[in-house]
Ligand code: BV8
């Protein structure tokens with residue numbers, strides 16, 4: 325399953341980085357965005373994951389995020405999340421970069437996580453940015469409001485919004501300094517996250533993709549391992565610690 329090249333590059337690696345997308349949480353039962361049962365199939369991004377849509381129809385956007393929060397609160401990290409949290413201690417420097425907002429990497433024990441698209445468990449005021457993270461599931465009819473009167477929104481990055489600058493900088497620095505860079509469970513279409521594997525390769529990393537099907541970057545990476553992340557990753561960690 326694992327090429328001799330990959331194992332030897334990992335054995336001598338000083339810095340290893342992992343970029344994850346919705347596919348790493350699929351086996352926990354969290355729907356992906358673009359798969360056949362993908363979230364976007366039921367909703368269109370322009371309707372929901374952007375700020376104007378939120379201002380136009382905050383109730384609908386809150387219903388969607390409450391629906392997703394409800395799912396995320398019911399599920400647990402899978403063997404893929406746990407394997408990645410184990411990888412943290414196998415290399416001198418390890419960086420986990422995620423596009424996911426489901427908090428499952430943290431629940432699986434990963435310590436240092438760059439959350440490029442925010443976190444569905446966090447909320448903030450549109451006007452004063454005050455955080456409301458322990459907010460109960462919003463009552464569908466009463467929109468959550470800040471003490472200052474501003475609308476409260478999920479603390480996630482919507483289309484057309486900039487990513488958190490520090491996480492973004494640290495993610496590109498990590499990609500550029502990686503000896504091995506994994507792109508796991510992402511269709512690699514959303515920018516700027518999708519540029520990270522390309523940047524890593526440009527700076528000399530050995531880039532490996534783990535996915536159940538080819539993606540937009542498959543022709544570009546050094547190696548694609550086709551299969552389920554929750555099956556492949558524990559076997560990879562096993563191989564590395566044997
Ligand atoms: C920005 C919100 C600008 C939180 C999300 C035209 C061309 C290029 C770019 C653009 C363009 N028009 C607009 C843009 C920019 C836009 C963009 O990239 N659009 C794309 C769609 C073309 N990007 C943005 O708007 C970003 N902001 O650019 O700002 C700017 C610049 C300066 C100043 C001001 C503004 C913001 C992007 C963030 C958007 N927010 N989510 C939420 O609700 O979740 S994106 C959304 O997609 C999620 O965050 C998700 O993580 C992300 C990526 O999707 P994936 O994670 O890859 O999930 P997907 O379902 O697609 O794929 C799953 C994969 O897993 C599949 O490949 C599948 O095969 C695989 N899989 C399934 N099961 C398994 C598996 N793999 C392994 N094992 C399994 N078991």
Ligand code: ZN
Pocket residue numbers: 449450451452453454470471472473474
């Ligand atoms: Zn406020």
